[in-house]
Amino acid sequence: MLTVTRMANELDDRLLDLFSEARETLPSAEFMQTFLARMERARRVQSMRRMALIAVLGVLAAWIMPSVLASTASAVQAVQHVVVDAVGEQSQPYAALIISPAGWAVSMLIGFLVLLRTGALRRR
Amino acid sequence: MNGDDAAYGELVRRRQDAIRNLLRRLTREASLADDLAQQAFIQGWESIRTLRSPGAFGGWLRKLAVNFWLQHARSGRPEVPLEEDLRAEHPVSTVSRRLDLDAALAQLPHDVRVCIVLAYNEGMSHGEISQTTSIPLGTVKSHIARGSVRLRELLHAYGDTHGQ
Numbered sequence: 001m002l003t004v005t006r007m008a009n010e011l012d013d014r015l016l017d018l019f020s021e022a023r024e025t026l027p028s029a030e031f032m033q034t035f036l037a038r039m040e041r042a043r044r045v046q047s048m049r050r051m052a053l054i055a056v057l058g059v060l061a062a063w064i065m066p067s068v069l070a071s072t073a074s075a076v077q078a079v080q081h082v083v084v085d086a087v088g089e090q091s092q093p094y095a096a097l098i099i100s101p102a103g104w105a106v107s108m109l110i111g112f113l114v115l116l117r118t119g120a121l122r123r124r
Numbered sequence: 125m126n127g128d129d130a131a132y133g134e135l136v137r138r139r140q141d142a143i144r145n146l147l148r149r150l151t152r153e154a155s156l157a158d159d160l161a162q163q164a165f166i167q168g169w170e171s172i173r174t175l176r177s178p179g180a181f182g183g184w185l186r187k188l189a190v191n192f193w194l195q196h197a198r199s200g201r202p203e204v205p206l207e208e209d210l211r212a213e214h215p216v217s218t219v220s221r222r223l224d225l226d227a228a229l230a231q232l233p234h235d236v237r238v239c240i241v242l243a244y245n246e247g248m249s250h251g252e253i254s255q256t257t258s259i260p261l262g263t264v265k266s267h268i269a270r271g272s273v274r275l276r277e278l279l280h281a282y283g284d285t286h287g288q
Contacts, residue, residue: 011243012272018279019149019244022222026144032137035162039129042166 132172136165139182143189149241150193152226160196164189186246187256190238194257197234228278232271235259239267240275 097103115121143164147157167188175184229237238257242248250268254261 011268012276015244015272015275015279018221018225019241022149022225023145023245024148024222026141028137028140031140031144031158031161032133034158035136035140035165036133038162038166039133039169042170043129046170 129169132169135181139185140165142182143185146186146241146245147189147193149226149229149245150190150237151196152230156196160192161189164192167192183252183256190242190256194234194238224279228275231278232274235263236267236271236274239264240271243268 098107140161143161144157147160148154151157151160164185168185175181229241232240235257239253239259242253242256243250248256250261250264253259253268254264257264259267
């Protein structure tokens with residue numbers, strides 16, 4: 001036989017009955033109408049807030065962008081100078097090697113191996 | 125209204141009765157209860173993306189509603205007097221008993237009242253009440269024990285007054 005024992009939360013039976021009796025079925029039509037109107041209003045406010053945020057971000061971007069671009073351009077220019085100078089210094093001995101007859105021969109060989117590897121020389 | 129809003133509207137339609145009943149026990153004022161319920165549903169609509177599990181929707185919504193009521197109650201706004209005219213129209217009836225219950229609940233401090241209502245009206249365990257209200261578990265237990273005794277005393281007093 002199934003027995004129901006009350007475990008941790010001891011509650012008063014009389015009060016349970018009273019709360020159960022007090023529960024009513026409430027008409028929903030008016031409540032839902034008001035809720036849907038409030039949701040529509042909240043949605044309008046939300047989208048206006050979003051548009052205002054986008055506008056503020058746009059203004060901020062337009063205001064900051066020229067100085068950001070200028071500083072980026074000068075930084076890139078500085079880095080470019082450093083890189084070009086370094087590459088120029090480092091590549092001088094290699095440049096002499098590449099334009100020598102041995103350099104040409106090695107370049108041709110490498111090119112041939114690449115063509116062979118990719119199958120470009122294969123007959124169709 | 126887009127599809128998401130229509131779906132949320134349907135969820136509200138299904139849950140509104142439970143949330144409004146809960147808030148009516150807490151506030152004793154139908155219009156205030158409905159207003160708080162509306163606020164809870166709107167808050168739910170705005171922050172539904174933060175809900176991790178769809179199965180937790182009911183509990184999450186109940187927590188929002190309770191928090192709105194606690195905010196309102198702690199703001200110190202006075203509570204409405206008992207609807208004596210309505211009581212007079214229904215001397216010994218369900219409505220009268222409901223009014224007695226609501227009047228007795230209104231005599232309890234806010235924290236005690238919310239614990240009692242969540243336990244008796246919603247059937248929540250002590251642990252769930254503690255999680256929902258952020259009141260420590262031990263305090264929830266003592267609120268329910270002492271609140272039940274006080275509520276019985278108050279209802280006995282109302283019963284005597286109204287010939288129940």
